[in-house]
């Protein structure tokens with residue numbers, strides 16, 4: 565393999581350098597965008613930073629107490645973009661509403677309801693129709709240790725509030741949720757001060773012009789933001805540094821087709837960076853033939869997965885190519901919750917390269933997504949890097965573009981479902 569221009573070791577070092585919390589719209593997300601731009605410039609790829617607006621906010625105060633039949637305060641976090649309570653808080657009757665089925669929601673108007681885990685858009689619709697005054701979710705497990713885990717900070721997405729209105733939304737730990745239900749909480753006090761504002765997030769975008777078919781575009785994508793408490797090295801600085809190496813390769817080996825390299829911000833908030841990109845580049849998108857996304861790589865104990873989003877032809881093509889190369893990867897024709905979705909939604913086939921840690925050996929979306937736990941390596945990162953490189957080289961430099969620009973009806977349906985599109 566002609567892969568001397570790429571180096572998993574260098575990629576891993578860049579991942580270490582950028583291994584700090586990079587939450588949507590924060591200074592750190594901005595700093596990471598600038599550092600990615602600088603890295604690309606170091607080998608001659610000029611990138612622009614494309615800003616976009618994000619409905620965001622901050623919770624300034626969040627208090628939760630059971631006041632009847634016993635008194636106790638519990639740790640909570642308020643959802644970003646939640647409604648606020650009145651200034652001194654509210655005392656509300658408390659109901660455990662399980663999974664928020666209709667029967668769970670009879671008579672909850674004006675009360676605080678606790679529901680299991682997360683809620684779907686459908687569940688939120690049912691809940692809002694029942695008009696509770698506050699919604700409590702929980703996260704984590706009963707065996708969490710306080711000093712070893714963080715209470716999730718959640719956000720209520722725009723699609724929820726636009727369709728079904730706002731509410732007071734808080735999150736608590738699973739063992740506290742068990743405690744209050746077990747002890748028969750009847751009345752609770754909630755104080756929540758939530759400020760809503762528009763934040764600025766950004767994508768880092770570069771282009772390498774094709775030498776033979778400049779009007780045919782293949783884009784590479786990887787998100788570089790993280791969630792709270794997470795340094796997001798596994799999810800997804802690993803993918804970001806992999807496409808950086810691919811950019812380096814194609815700078816040194818000019819491609820026949822035009823390439824776009826996009827590092828997306830705010831993926832963790834609902835694929836906002838890639839959604840902003842497809843919107844801002846609507847005209848250009850007609851020339852996009854394929855999107856190649858890398859999201860999670862590098863766990864030492866892991867397996868390679870490839871998710872194709874196009875037609876069965878793309879799946880078989882990728883599967884056959886990996887077999888021909890003797891490279892182990894499970895190839896599936898399925899949606900993957902990442903920046904490839906907005907492309908497929910706009911008719912651009914996509915392929916996702918990823919490496920999942922074996923169960924219990926790699927962590928995302930919490931403080932354990934951190935290099936200090938030692939479950940990632942440059943050698944493991946190199947496997948995904950080489951898979952993506954080998955696939956990309958062949959596709960991008962093929963005399964005839966080998967992938968049809970088509971999304972199958974079944975894939976369209978899956979993407980629509982993922983994006984909660986209305987079925988009317």
Ligand SMILES: [Zn+2]
Nearest residue numbers: 799800859860
């Ligand atoms: Zn991710």
